Amino acid sequence: MRSFIPRQMMITKVNVTPIIDVALVLVIILLVTAPLLSVADLPVNLPQAQTRESEDERNLSITLSSRGELALDDHIVSRNDLLSALRARLERKDNENVLVVVRADMDASYGVVRELLEVAREAGARRIAIATRQKTGVVQ
Amino acid sequence: MPRRWRMRAPESIHDVNMTPLIDVSLVLVVILMVATPMAFQSSIGVQRAAQAGKAAIAAVKAERVEITIVSADSVYVNRTAVPRASMSLLLKPLIQLSPSKTVIVRCADQVPHGTFVEILDEAKQCGAANIAVVGG
Numbered sequence A: 001m002r003s004f005i006p007r008q009m010m011i012t013k014v015n016v017t018p019i020i021d022v023a024l025v026l027v028i029i030l031l032v033t034a035p036l037l038s039v040a041d042l043p044v045n046l047p048q049a050q051t052r053e054s055e056d057e058r059n060l061s062i063t064l065s066s067r068g069e070l071a072l073d074d075h076i077v078s079r080n081d082l083l084s085a086l087r088a089r090l091e092r093k094d095n096e097n098v099l100v101v102v103r104a105d106m107d108a109s110y111g112v113v114r115e116l117l118e119v120a121r122e123a124g125a126r127r128i129a130i131a132t133r134q135k136t137g138v139v140q
Numbered sequence B: 001m002p003r004r005w006r007m008r009a010p011e012s013i014h015d016v017n018m019t020p021l022i023d024v025s026l027v028l029v030v031i032l033m034v035a036t037p038m039a040f041q042s043s044i045g046v047q048r049a050a051q052a053g054k055a056a057i058a059a060v061k062a063e064r065v066e067i068t069i070v071s072a073d074s075v076y077v078n079r080t081a082v083p084r085a086s087m088s089l090l091l092k093p094l095i096q097l098s099p100s101k102t103v104i105v106r107c108a109d110q111v112p113h114g115t116f117v118e119i120l121d122e123a124k125q126c127g128a129a130n131i132a133v134v135g136g
Helices: A017-033 A079-090 A110-123 B019-039 B049-055 B084-097 B113-125
Strands: A059-064 A070-072 A075-077 A099-104 A127-134 B041-048 B065-069 B074-077 B080-083 B102-107 B130-133
Touching (some): A079 A110, A110 B113, B084 B113
Antiparallel strands (some): A070 A075
């Protein structure tokens, strides 16, 4: 015998609940990870280190890529413009005591990194750190 | 006489719908895989050697710990050449004796940044509280 389902009882709409679920989770995750992703998309092989300091802090990052390109946060800048751009950022009201992190490729020569540290000091950075990649293993 | 159909009650859903849960879990896994390398970035704080010197003006010069990196293989601790492998053996007691626990690092320009960071890391592991960089 054929079963009969009345027309009113059939589900004709697409169930959008899973899509809304996923979309909301994505929005929340992007909101949380946005500060972490505010670095330039340049190839940088950070040196490894076991010590960890100030990793979750809001910061301004100066990136020196393996090809020698420079970036301030996610904006690519030239060597000449770096000082003025960094100074402008540090003069903002909420950036007075912000940590400036130098993210340099491990194969870059120290002379270039030293110049970047000098530029950061000259621009008015009070706190400077050198970015590292967490070495896996036992922390002493 | 027309035949009257009896309306059947719709079959109830007994199983929990797992699809949204699996959707969300997979999205989370992908996002974590992408974000992990960035989340594991940390840093080592450095000071300028001049500032550290002013702060520790009363410190006796003999108690200062100075590391000079000449090349990737050649390191001097307080003007004594030491092999890289045994640097921490000499550095640890010196830092423990130092009241300020400040290590002053000077590095030649041609040394790779990776080597410089390795030595900062080693100094930190030996107990250095502050690291001051000459010229930085």
